[in-house]
Amino acid sequence: MTHALTLANFSVPSSAGSLEDYIQAAQRVPMLSETEEQELARNFRQENDLEAARKLVLSHLRLVIAIARGYQGYGLPQADLIQEGNVGLMKAVKRFDPTRGVRLVSFAMHWIKAEIHEYILRNWRLVKIATTKAQRKLFFNLRSLKQSLTTLGQEQVNAVAAQLGVKPEEVVEMETRFSGGDVALESGSDDEDEHFAPIAYLAADSSVEPSMQLERKEYDRLQDEGLRSALAGLDERSRAIVQRRWLVEEGSEAATLHELAAEFGVSAERIRQIEVKAMQKMKALLVSQT
Template identity: 25%
Template sequence: MKEYIEESSNTDSIHCYLREIRQQGLMTAEEEVALGRQVQAGDMDARNTMIVSNLRLVINLAKRYLRHDLPLLDLIEEGNLGLMRAVEKFDPEKGFRFSTYATWWIRQSIERAIMDQARTIRIPVHVMKKISAILRTTRELETILQRTPTPEEIAESIKWPVSEIHEYLKKDVLVTSLDTPISHDDRGSSLADIIPDPSSSTEVALTARDLSSHVHQWVGLMPEKHRQVIFWRFGLDGTDENSLQEIGDRMGVSRDRVRQIQSEALEILRVRIKAEGLTTEMLFE
């Protein structure tokens, strides 16, 4: 993929890269299965087709990790390495869309690069571990909520004070604003001007829909009290999300008991993922 990536992170380089990948069409589920089988049989053309068809997914994921100390094109290149690994490991018989499977590999590759960069600027090990735990919990909640969780939701899930979540989010290397100019010329282009909005990305929408469908199925198989807590807590039934206290009042139990049931339900979800032939890290790490 290096031929698509320039060393410079200027506007022209990003425009050029986006122009290249926009010419590639998305794969249908049937095409993913057929190509996946061909890749397993050693077909290099099928491998390249799967990689090129999913480069836009890498961009939309890389956009979420914009850092002052790691340029966008570096993030994209790291994400592309994860994408290549996903193509090699993808089992088309498992029933997941490729974008759902590849998302974890792409994120893992990008986050490893970010952590490596953090080591070079000497962020303490205990801080890096805290940041890693927050990232892991964030993705776990994203799987259920189908949106980015708030610091308060992360704190509640990980059982840390919300002030601590805010503190470590600030330490997690400065995040670049989408409105920050990325060139010093008079065009004044910003990242928001040239990178597609992930909320409008077909690839991201497919991944979210696939995950949402599976999560609803798995939650539906839980014992009634666990199912109720997950649906009420995270609004999976289309209603508003409820606080632990509100759910406790509805069920006639304490707030702490609801929290315990929620933790048990998330563990049931992890076990179910393993039963489907996946790993919990695929969605939660």
């Protein structure tokens, strides 16, 4: 079931005034009992009752505020952190299943933190410093483990690596990224000598425009779906050969013709013939889908 759940549906306390006024208004919203929460959640899931969803969101705004306060050390506006957390709260309400026997407060914490994390990673540095799931985990944990702004010593690096289950080199790399300051793209001075800021050397790149990115993402999705469909049209042996030869995971090595020949009990030439035939069939299937 699709629920039209957006910020427009909610009369949340206004943040146009002071942040303290917003926080006080959110704190005045009554908390729900477990019975009330269950009933509202059922009404929303079964009847798309947006008023029920609104009450669920408003009653948990104080949770967002409490979580957002834990991320003040990143130098980002608390109001923005709260706003992003509210988005995560609405996503949690949309996905909350009252039949699981879990309170919304426990379920929502993950979604609230996830949205705040994404916001921090997008805005804390002009160039993202954490691009993989492992790096993101290290990013937030290293920030919380550091006791000062000084560079970590080797013993500290080893201790952090052991505690987080990563390699010492990864800790050092992330620590180095933390230590690097941002470089202004544009000069803040009127001095002619300062006019040659980095922005002057950057050519406009239309590929980063949102419309182009969306188009490229949709193209990649269609290509991926087409590839899966084409693979499904092969027999089991042909599919295995194509996957082992051309679709290995990054960091893994593709199987050779001789390795596959030994595995399937045929000659290397026969493996090559099966591969060629399979690729031709996949190409025909992909063309027919466009």
